[in-house]
Amino acid sequence: MRCEDIAERHADYLAGTLSEDERAAVQRHVAGCAACRRETESLGGIWTALKDVPVAPPDSRAMRARLDAAIAREAAATRPARGWQWNYALAAGVAVAALIGGVFLGRMGPAATPSTDVTALRDEVRDLRHMVALSLLQQQSASERLKGVSWSGQLEGPSDEIVTALLDTLRHDTNVNVRLASIDALKRVAGRDDVRSAAVEVLQTKASPLVQMALIDFVVETQDQDAVGVLRQLSDDSQSNQTVRTRAAWGLEHLGVKS
């Protein structure tokens, strides 16, 4: 076996995938060739040492919760009329039936009362939806909270309480997916000062890069000039994630700030 043959077999030699005969042939050559011995030993040392580079375990529980949320979304998308959705579909159905009934009764009843009844029923339906959304946002399970955010995003004229809950989710939720969803839900009330300032506030914390990227898109979409300082800070900060820095520079450009 020549020195070139040894180099060709290094990968298999290290991985232990050579046949017994070939391995023995390599070892015979290496025993008599100082250059190949040095090369084999030093590469073998690196190969072994790689296993000694430890990786701290990830936050498996949070990651599993995120996956569960994705599975729940997928299951809901593929089976739209089953499972948990029944409960809300039923609640919504009852509310709609009550509303229609109310309208009908209102028309049948005295002329002075219908608009009051319909308004009251509408208020009840809206309150019910708010209640469901708030309740879901407070759940232990990330997938339930994700449903809560999604439910909140569909509300017409979300109450202060809902907006506060969404802001709380954006600031403190441990699950990145839930936080990302809250950013989407908050876009509908992006005109509010508290929402815009919360976006800027969270942007300057060391959040997940994905959350920061979504918030940069948010402040650009809302053309929030108050975010210019934070974007500049992120763009210049050599300690920040490179992707976030690039996106922040993009954000500054789209807010009309010259570099």
Add this chain to the structure above:
Amino acid sequence: MQAVREGDLAQLGVLFDRHHRAVFDFLVRTTGQRAVAEDLVQDVFERILKHRATYRGEAGFRPWMFRIACNARSDYYRRSEPTASWSDELDGEDETPGPERQIEDANEAARLQRALLALRADKRELIVLARFSELKYEAIAQLLGTDVGTIKVRVHRALKELRDKFLSMETRLTCDVKTLPNGTPTI
């Protein structure tokens, strides 16, 4: 995975429990960034969920999963840095060496990880796949769309380059740093 493909989505949780550490290890070793690696693990399993119908199972689940992990990582960098390519140098190195990094360098294992991160991305990916994925060279070749002979030559060359980078790095002084019980800093 067959069960997931046939609609039993809850089984994906079992696959996650079994394989997510391997995917995380691959991603954190190739990106050097824990937060990004965690986000990408999520992305990988969501892709598995979304593309479950395309799973054929001829080569087994693990090579398929690692192919998705390679794609997710590649897409992440392409999406976030439109001007950079998959094989650009130091794409996992987005931080200038701060005091903490300098302290970590004092440790040999950390120095090796630094050397690994200093390799070009495709070489780094190959070494991590060869050393940690428990995939055979044939499976890696299939995953990366080349022949097994080429893969073996590339592994050899990448390993030599890693050794040279490792040896050229100077050990730095150490002080207070978060360590494992045996004193080794973690990624």
